[in-house]
Every structure is written in structure tokens, then in C-alpha cells.
Amino acid sequence: MSTGVLEQHGDGPGVAPHVEAMPLAIGGNHSLGSVVDSIGDIATCVKPHPREWYIVFAAGFAMFGMFAVAVTYLLTMGTGIWGINVPTAWGFAIINFVWWIGIGHAGTLISAILLLLHQRWRTSINRFAEAMTIFAVMCAGVFPLLHMGRPWLAYWLFPFPNNFAMWPQFRSPLAWDVFAVSTYFTVSVVFWYVGLIPDFAVLRDSSPTKIQKWIYGMLSMGWRGSAYHWRRYEKVYLILAGISTPLVFSVHSIVSFDFAVSIVPLWHATIFPPFFVIGAIFSGFAMVLVLAIPLRKWYHLEDFITDWHIDCCAKVMLATGMMVSYGYFSEVWMAWYSHSEYEWGTSKQRMFGPYGWSFWCLIFCNFVVPQILWVKKWRMNSIVLFSVSIVALIGMWFERYVIVITLTREYIPAAWGRYAPTIWDWATFIGTFGMFFTFFMLFVRYVPMISMTEIRELLPKKSGGRDGHASAEGPP
Amino acid sequence: MSDAAANHTPVVSDTPEHRKALLDGPQKFALRVGLIGLIAFLILSGIYYGAEANETAKVQQPFLSFLSGWMFWTLVGLGSLFFLLVQYVTGGRWGILLRRPLESNCRTLFLVSLPLFLVVAATMIMGEKSIYWWARHHHHMHHHVEGEAKPESDAKKEKTQIAAAKVAKHGDDSIFNNISPHLEVDEDEKVNDLLNPTFTVIRGFLYFAAFGLLIFVMLKKAMTAEYHDNLDVARTARFSQRYVGSFGLFVFAIFMTWIATDWVMSLEPTFTSSMFPVIMFDNAAVTAYAVSLLTLLYLKRKGEPRFANLFPATEQIHLGSLMLAFTLAWTYFNFSQYMLIWIGNLPEEIPYYLKRTRGGWGWYASLAVLFHFPIPFLLLLFRRVKSSPNALRNISAMLLVVVFFDEMWWIQPSMSHEHAPKFYVLMDVAAWVGIGGAWMFVFFGQLKKHPLLPAREMYLLEAYHHGH
Numbered sequence A: 001m002s003t004g005v006l007e008q009h010g011d012g013p014g015v016a017p018h019v020e021a022m023p024l025a026i027g028g029n030h031s032l033g034s035v036v037d038s039i040g041d042i043a044t045c046v047k048p049h050p051r052e053w054y055i056v057f058a059a060g061f062a063m064f065g066m067f068a069v070a071v072t073y074l075l076t077m078g079t080g081i082w083g084i085n086v087p088t089a090w091g092f093a094i095i096n097f098v099w100w101i102g103i104g105h106a107g108t109l110i111s112a113i114l115l116l117l118h119q120r121w122r123t124s125i126n127r128f129a130e131a132m133t134i135f136a137v138m139c140a141g142v143f144p145l146l147h148m149g150r151p152w153l154a155y156w157l158f159p160f161p162n163n164f165a166m167w168p169q170f171r172s173p174l175a176w177d178v179f180a181v182s183t184y185f186t187v188s189v190v191f192w193y194v195g196l197i198p199d200f201a202v203l204r205d206s207s208p209t210k211i212q213k214w215i216y217g218m219l220s221m222g223w224r225g226s227a228y229h230w231r232r233y234e235k236v237y238l239i240l241a242g243i244s245t246p247l248v249f250s251v252h253s254i255v256s257f258d259f260a261v262s263i264v265p266l267w268h269a270t271i272f273p274p275f276f277v278i279g280a281i282f283s284g285f286a287m288v289l290v291l292a293i294p295l296r297k298w299y300h301l302e303d304f305i306t307d308w309h310i311d312c313c314a315k316v317m318l319a320t321g322m323m324v325s326y327g328y329f330s331e332v333w334m335a336w337y338s339h340s341e342y343e344w345g346t347s348k349q350r351m352f353g354p355y356g357w358s359f360w361c362l363i364f365c366n367f368v369v370p371q372i373l374w375v376k377k378w379r380m381n382s383i384v385l386f387s388v389s390i391v392a393l394i395g396m397w398f399e400r401y402v403i404v405i406t407l408t409r410e411y412i413p414a415a416w417g418r419y420a421p422t423i424w425d426w427a428t429f430i431g432t433f434g435m436f437f438t439f440f441m442l443f444v445r446y447v448p449m450i451s452m453t454e455i456r457e458l459l460p461k462k463s464g465g466r467d468g469h470a471s472a473e474g475p476p
Numbered sequence B: 001m002s003d004a005a006a007n008h009t010p011v012v013s014d015t016p017e018h019r020k021a022l023l024d025g026p027q028k029f030a031l032r033v034g035l036i037g038l039i040a041f042l043i044l045s046g047i048y049y050g051a052e053a054n055e056t057a058k059v060q061q062p063f064l065s066f067l068s069g070w071m072f073w074t075l076v077g078l079g080s081l082f083f084l085l086v087q088y089v090t091g092g093r094w095g096i097l098l099r100r101p102l103e104s105n106c107r108t109l110f111l112v113s114l115p116l117f118l119v120v121a122a123t124m125i126m127g128e129k130s131i132y133w134w135a136r137h138h139h140h141m142h143h144h145v146e147g148e149a150k151p152e153s154d155a156k157k158e159k160t161q162i163a164a165a166k167v168a169k170h171g172d173d174s175i176f177n178n179i180s181p182h183l184e185v186d187e188d189e190k191v192n193d194l195l196n197p198t199f200t201v202i203r204g205f206l207y208f209a210a211f212g213l214l215i216f217v218m219l220k221k222a223m224t225a226e227y228h229d230n231l232d233v234a235r236t237a238r239f240s241q242r243y244v245g246s247f248g249l250f251v252f253a254i255f256m257t258w259i260a261t262d263w264v265m266s267l268e269p270t271f272t273s274s275m276f277p278v279i280m281f282d283n284a285a286v287t288a289y290a291v292s293l294l295t296l297l298y299l300k301r302k303g304e305p306r307f308a309n310l311f312p313a314t315e316q317i318h319l320g321s322l323m324l325a326f327t328l329a330w331t332y333f334n335f336s337q338y339m340l341i342w343i344g345n346l347p348e349e350i351p352y353y354l355k356r357t358r359g360g361w362g363w364y365a366s367l368a369v370l371f372h373f374p375i376p377f378l379l380l381l382f383r384r385v386k387s388s389p390n391a392l393r394n395i396s397a398m399l400l401v402v403v404f405f406d407e408m409w410w411i412q413p414s415m416s417h418e419h420a421p422k423f424y425v426l427m428d429v430a431a432w433v434g435i436g437g438a439w440m441f442v443f444f445g446q447l448k449k450h451p452l453l454p455a456r457e458m459y460l461l462e463a464y465h466h467g468h
Helices: A002-009 A032-043 A053-077 A092-116 A124-146 A151-157 A174-205 A210-219 A225-262 A271-299 A307-338 A339-353 A356-374 A382-408 A421-446 A452-458 B016-051 B055-090 B094-124 B133-142 B155-170 B187-193 B197-226 B231-269 B274-299 B306-310 B313-344 B349-353 B361-372 B374-380 B381-386 B389-414 B426-450 B453-465
Strands: none
Touching: A032 A174, A032 A421, A032 B313, A053 A271, A053 A421, A092 A124, A092 A174, A092 A225, A092 A271, A092 A382, A092 A421, A124 A151, A124 A174, A124 A421, A124 B155, A124 B231, A151 B389, A174 A210, A225 A452, A225 B094, A225 B313, A271 A382, A271 B155, A271 B313, A271 B389, A307 A339, A307 A356, A307 A382, A307 B231, A339 A356, A339 A382, A339 A452, A356 A382, A421 B055, B016 B055, B016 B426, B055 B197, B055 B231, B055 B274, B055 B374, B055 B389, B055 B426, B094 B197, B094 B274, B094 B313, B094 B426, B133 B187, B133 B197, B133 B231, B187 B426, B197 B231, B197 B453, B231 B274, B274 B306, B274 B313, B274 B389, B313 B361, B313 B381, B313 B389, B361 B389, B374 B381, B374 B389, B381 B389
């Protein structure tokens, strides 16, 4: 029966019913030069920056100022100005820490894991996603430091020989966090910088002013583009990708241990590590979309960040959103199955207690709304996708809120309490947005936000590229 | 006929006779091995029945061993269902070669696993001789022995009795003393509303029915997409497969959780771990993948020209890397579960690991970890290993064995074997081999029924390899 199918129809490859048109990694008709013109000229300010850049930067910088005020007041008065109390000793600080650090994960996933998996769609988005990672980790790091109350003693977190004979508690995942997050930050910065070196060299050679040539020249560390340079560059890039890959999992797993090693009902859940990692990727991709959609419009980068890239990110969001939702199901199911008074009791509190609204809010944001992404038409609609991403970011923030708020009602009712953030909690949290957007906008202004080197490799051979590493799947 | 279509000559050689010649040999071999395994299992069970002094344990042990073997092969089917659903949703190149073995495994789930579920269902309704504590507990609650006082309705008293019975049964074993009556878990309620025998048996059949419906719809659509003469109809079928597949994955995740809870996790009275279904899923994925990979490598070794061309070293490296990923995931999931339970040290959870690290099980577990993580990890890191058909075959086979020993480790220590004849391990292996033989016999039979490659999508793979 099957033997005759092809002959009967006389079709070529088009007979495969599920195949659509090959997606485009690069649109337009670009050459090696036009890539630099389109991307490099933004960084060297040859192209004027759009008005939106100034608006976002100004807003970000204003919020950053608010952050400075909030932190100054905090350092003057102490953490009592926050809403934290007993039992909810971890308030906004841990929620925001986990939320920001989760956002960072998408950057590392895109730059490292997708590189190892030979996913070509990472190329246009990896650079700014890595920048996002670095700034997000900086925002995250602020919170535990401030929450310590005496951030000037933060070096006590590191094990060093001292007169007090005082060491960190090595069985505490909070101490593991110190190592995990600082390693993650270091590797992310190195990975990002190594990837930037050939691009800095291009800018050095194409910058119009002397000072730019000098600065980019310093940053490119003597890159001449010789075969030796390329060979070592590709090797070190691959090695760094290999080092970064486990970090995607380890950092957020350790963050999840902060909760899961306790014996607080619903915190002590063995599924937490993968559940947190997936949630991190979900929120990270939401942030990537929140940044990519306006950027490509404002800077007319549709040729490089094509609909295909946006679609891939949306699909990852949908998939990870479903996995995170499985986590919510699993938590409730296991709490009920255990027939443990406290597990199930706390679950009921979580769903129907005084903070029940936040649980349903997270279900709405992370499970219900992303279902929209099943429909290709809506995935392709920038406004819809942008809105879904914002909702997902809110949902993932609520996820951590719901976890932390569990502390208000756990074991003995006599120890129950309430938690509400103060204006200073909000000011610090919103202030970190200011920090993030200030740095990110400066990055957009002075650093090529898309890797010119890698885009050039994707170009067809006749335009001077490498045909996307000679892959037969590449665009014509 | 266009040039591109002319390249599809392999399809012509894919005749039933051809497949029969290829697969008859291993099918007969599977039948023989299966029969030997089943006979060995029956004989060993008989000997065990005579050798074991404990009246309850002599009945329980064969069922427990059977569960070990049956669960393994059921997971092969479930893992295949998972990969097939993902393949239908994403349509990745990786799944084109794997599709037929996966489909055959899914069909085998119904032809082998479902009938044998009757044996597992039987032990669920066997009352005080069941391998499941809840079935015994249910029996005690509802069928008290005449002449004795009716069991107290007071949950606390009931629990004290069970705890005392456990201590009496297992001797002065401190592991079991840990399950003390002051635990916060209400066992009576647990048995009443979820783990009562009737409901659990019905749920078991429901899982099979739901998965059966899913597989039926999916394979029907697959047939339409692959063979229907009208290309528009075929295309519509392929697109609808994506949606059915997505919905299927949703159902799969939830049902897999319930299956893990009902059939394995509930062997322990108070053990609850949200990671456990995930670990079980990972094992299912590894075994399904290993069985499919072994099939492909066999076809390649047999000199099947298409497999030699379409399954070259580069493709092997891709599929081997996926195996590496699942091995790493297993380690990650297991370490997380173990570390969190160890550090929490709660009386509900910790007995699970205490039982499984004492009385020889500790050595056993360490060996299982060694062969499940460091060895395959170090081997699969190297492209040379992944591109060697023999090495990849040996690693896949090793993982099949290791996953079986891992699953045995979940199941067997739920009973105390302190005074038991030690050859019960052989019973597990015999059950595994016996059911495995039956499984592979049916599997090869199913594989023979359809062309070994999905013709309409082969060009994707061919284009890829020509490009290299």
C-alpha cells in the first residue's frame, strides 16, 4: 500500500504533510557589510537612537534614583522599615531575589544550552539575553545583601579564616547560594565578554570617532581575526557553554533548596528543584520577549530577530508554562495524597485562606493565559505576545509570593500571622527595575545587541557567510 | 514522477516479506527467552512457596516479583507513548527513525501490559495477603475475624495496632519502629477515600482505557497522515495530530503521576514524594528509548541499506546525546529527592530510604547509581563511543538492566526480607525476563506490520544527511 504513494502523486518533498515553509533565520538581503551597518551602527551611534530609548532610559534612571533613596533610608533605619515580621521573616526580599534570578536563566539557556543543541534560532537573541542575565543577577543579588541588615559585613558569607573562628553554616543552602550565584555571575560575564570580543574588533574598525576606536580597541583585546584567534575563540566559547550549562540547573535548584530543605509544609517538596528551574526558564523567556518585541520594532531589526525567533520563544514559554502548571498540580495532589494534616491543611490555606487570591492569580497568569499561545495567529501578534509575556512575569512573581506567604499559616495556629509589604518594599522592588532598565538601555546604546559575528556566519556563502555552519537546513 | 520522489527508492524494498526475513529471527528468540523466563518464574515461585515459613510472605513474594517485572515493561510502553506524543507535537528530525519502534511499543502496551495487569489487580483485592499495605489495612478495617472484638473506629487505636503488628512482623527492626503511631498521616482516611482496593483497580483500568483511546486516535491519524491518497486529508490529519498530541501530553503527565502513586509509591504507607513520578517518568523514557535504539541498531547491523544510510554515525551521536541527557536528568531528580528527604529527616519519609539502604540494599543502591550515572555519563560524553554501533548497543542494553534494578529497588524493600529465602531476587529477574520475552515477541510482531520508515517524511532525513 505504501509503496505506491509517491508514484501516484508524483510529488517531490512537498508530500510530507506536516512541513511548512522553512523558517528564516535572517530576513532581507544582507551582506557582511550590511550586518555591521544594521547592528554595529547602533552601538557606535552612527544611527540615531529612537525617542523610545530616551523615554525608557529616563524612566529607568528615575526609578533607579528611587532605589537609591529606598536603600539609603533602609541603611539608616534598618530592615524594620520593610513589612517582614515573624513568622514571615522572608518577605519581598526573597520573592524578588528568586524572581530576578529566575529571569536570568533564559539568557544562559539561550546562549549555552541552545548552542550545544545546535539551535540556530539562538543566534539573534543570545547577546541581549545574556546582558539581561547579567543585569537580572545583579538585581537579584541586591536583595539578600540588603536583607542581611548589615550588608557591609557581607564578606562574612565567604569562608575565610578569621579571629572569631566563625564559618558559614555549610549545611544551609543559603551558604550554597553564595557560591552558586557568584559562580553564575562570573561565568555569565566571562561568557558574554568572550562572545563580544570579535564584535568589539569590528566596532574598533568601523567606529567614526577616535575615542570610540580607542575604547573598542581596548575592549577587543588585540583581536586581529587570524585563524589562530578564531580557532581558540570557538574552542573557549564551546568550553564556556559547557560550563554554563550545569549552572542553569544548579543555581535555581539551590535557590529551590532554600525552601525545600526546611520542613515547612508545602516547602518541603522534592519536586522543587526542577519545578523552580522550569519556572525560571518560563519567566526568563517572558522577559526575553518583553525586551525583544519593542527592541526589534524601535531599531528596525526585523531582519535579524525574525518572526521565527519570536515564535520559538513563544513556544518555549508555552511548553515551560505547562510544565510549571504540572508542578502546581503535583503539589496539590501530593499534599492531598499524603493525608498529612499539615500538608493538606496548608494547601487549603494557600487556595482558600486570606491570601487565596494570590494563588488563583498565579494559576490564571501561568496556566490559563499562556494557553493563548497554542494559536499561531496570536503567537505572531506582537501585542498579544507582549501582553502574555507581561502576564507571565506577573504570574511568576506571584508564584514566589504564594510560596513565601505560606509562612503566615503553617503548623500551630498560635504562631500564625499576616504579612503585608510596606511602601519601602515596593520602592526597593520597583527600584531594581530602574537599575535593570538603566543598565540595559546603556547596553543597547554602547554594545552591539545582536552578535554580528554569528549573524555573519549564518549568511549564505555567496554573501560571504558560512551558510549557517554549512547546515543543509539553512535558508536559501 | 519528480527527481525528489525518485530518491525514495528505499520504500519499494520495504515489503512484508522483507520485514519478515529481518524480524522473524529476533521474534522467535524473544518467544523462547520469554517462555524460559516465565517457566523459571513459576518454578521459583513454587519453590519459594515451600521454602518461606511466613504464611503471608510466601504468597506475597511472587506477586511482588511479578510487579517488578511487569512495571518495567509497562514503563517501556508509557515512555514510548511519551516520545511519540512529543514527536507528533514537535515533528523533530530525531523522531523519524524512532517512530515505528515507538508505535509498536505503544501497541504492545495493550497487548501485553493490560492483560497482565489482571495479576496486579488480583493482588490488590487479595486482602490480608496483598502486597499493598492499604489492601491489608482495608481488609482489617472491614473484615475482622469472628470472635474477636470489632476493630476500634478510633483511628489512633487502629494505628497503634498496625504499628505493633509491624514491629511484631519485622522483629526488633528499628527501621520499622520509625513508622510510629504518632505520625501525622491518617492512614484510615487514606484507605477510605483513595487507596481502597475496588477504586484502585477501577482506576488502573481507567488509565489503560484513557491511554488506549489516546493511542488509538493518534495512530489512526498517523495512518491517515502517512498513507492517505488525498494529500489534503493527510495534511489535515498531521496538523490535528499536533493538537491531539498536546492534549495527550497533558493527560499523560497527570495519569503518569497517578500511576506512580497507585502502583509503586503506595507500597509504602506514609511515603510521599512529588519527585517520585518524575523519576519514574525518566526511567520510562530511558527504557523506551533504549528499546527503540536497540531496534534501530539491530536493523542497521542486519545490513538494512536504509538504516546504514539514514542512521549514520552523526545521527547516532544525536540520539546518544539524548540518552546522555536522560541519564543526567535521572541523576538530578534522584539526587534532589534523596538530599531533600535526608536533610528533612521526617518520620513519614525517611523510612523509605532507611529500608532501601540497609540489609544489603545500600550496596545494591550504590552499584545501581554507579551504572546509572558515572559510567554511562563518562562513556556517552565521547563522540567516538556514541558513533560506534556496538558501544551504543552495549550502553543501551546496560541501561535497560540498570533501570530494572532501580525499579526493583523501589519495589522489593517494601517487604522485609530479613528472614526470607534470598533467591527472591532470581524471581524478580525471571519475571522481568519472562514478561520481557512476551513483550519483545509482540513488539516484533507489531513492527513487522508496517513499513519500517515513514515514507512521506523520509526526505527530511535524507536532505539532512546529503547536506553533510
